[in-house]
Amino acid sequence: MSKPTLYNKSCYGLEDIEDNSIDALVTDPPYGLGFQNHEWDKGHVPEKQIWEDSWRVLKPGGYGVVFSFPRLMHRVMIDIEDSGFILKDVLFWANLNGMPKTRNIALDIDKELGVESEIDGEYNYTQGYIKDGADSYKVKERKYRRKPASELGKKYAGSGTNLKPVYEPIILIQKPISESNIAKNVIKYGTGVLNIEDGRIPYSLQERGKKIGHNPHPIGRVPSHILRYEEMNDRYDKFFVIPKVRKQKDLFNYHPTIKPIELMSHLISLVSFKDQLVLDPFMGSGSTALAAIIKERNFIGYEKDKKYFDISQKRIDIELNQKLI
Template sequence: MKTPIEWNKIYLGDASELLEMLVKDSVDLVLTDPPYFLDKLDNGWDPKEVKVHTQNQLIKHLPAGMKFDPSQGRELQLWYGAISKKIFDSLKPGGFFLSFSSPRLVHRMAIAIEDAGFHIRDIFIWLYKEGRPKAASLERYVDKEDRPKLAGWKTPQVRGNYEPIIVAQKPPEGPLVRNFLKHQVGLFNFTEKLEGGYTPSNVLQVEELEGIPPIFLVPKPKVGEKGEWNDHPTVKPVNLLRFLIRLTTKKGGLVLDPFIGTGSTAIAATLEKRHFIGFEINAHYYEIAQKRLALVNREKGRGGEKESSLLPLLPLLADQT
């Protein structure tokens, strides 16, 4: 069924308004990486709502995105709860809602999603090696005589090496099997070989770690994949998104990303022969998404698409700009 919002298009605008224009029960999968409420990280997200309360002078000096403010979590839960209700309405019964999150705020996001009516099925862990050390030394903020007491002690932030992905499901209509036969969603796809031939696991590993088999090789995207003109701070790897789309939808299904950033979900859906709808509030990221998508479609038109991986394709695309 066609929605008033056209398929295979990215719309510039606010997700909370655009979500209301979708046809009820029409979307097979919602796959999204929303703003995490970390200050200055998503400059398109309503800045009035993201208040940074700096009661503590020391905290003021931490880099953007690392300030600790307990009210952020509460505000995120409220905001994401309202978004999740709209997402719930758009999904087919049994449809999955996969939401990237952050280790610090995943509990708030999961409760927001659950309270909107979803069943929480799992929390996948995407591991990566590229995490940077985050902890800051504090010696310079205290008097000289106290500095030795702080030697080696830093803010409570270790290197971030994983992102949680909340796996939620809209309750099916009756038994899962009936729901699947009627709506084509609600089960996981174990038929297609995953990268390396491994059975899907809730740990999505990027590189071989000692003693653990490489379940799914997905490094953070490099410049070749993102486009050298892509300055978005949180671009997701297309191969990871492709895996999640294959796991949860059939070919021809509709994938919605209400916070699409630079279009990674649209590219992944296109390469997996699914349809997509994307929303993005920031005009700059929207333009980058259009550019990336146009390059992929152009390359696909030339028959240059690789079935197994986008990685060999995108450096090629970047060269053409």
């Protein structure tokens, strides 16, 4: 395994990478939602060109996983499919702790009717995810909590326009094989199959040593397309449990959409094998790179934002130094 190769520039073109040289694609591109008003996430999903570029550099049969968002996932999937990839599946990372993105429309009804909504208590407005790091959460101001005063407003009290987001879709894709069958493709390129063994879900502490199912595997369960966060109290753990990252976990990493290293490690394990080469065109603060190091894969990553690129380098240097101790 070599040291990760990082490029502080746009990924479009991937001119640094040879055709048919990448074993797997693992990436978390901008969703196009304008998240927290960040410029890099405004207005549109990634341009189709990056999927055409990725198709060019991936080996025949190579798999990829691409994060997206339910509302715009279809646009990303169309661009990916039109670029030549096979859409294999959609994995669901169920984290259950997303931020609600709605408002009480009853208060807007009051406003439209010229009625002043009633004060119903006070609360502290807290702002986080700013550049000072994990300890930067601070109370900005005291605000009033209000409730509708008009009769029509009361009828629609608590109504809204969106559900709370509790999962993120991860699109599983594959470049078509070039040989007459999968076995020949694996022999020639080392690609064309998922690494089911490395991606198995370990048994829970309660399950270990017990007979699970009709034909239990000694390592664990076959990975599924649901990756969940909280237990379902269903007597045994069928899915991979991965919480969202909290800012306090990393004192210098203030990227607003950090992905858990455990999640990226699981995905890398699933779509690649030891010593293979993984590409992330939208590297962000480097979680995929760290996962590649942990899982003993080679890595190439692109990140055009210098701030996040520097964070990636720092995190990678820390991880590599720990491995040398």
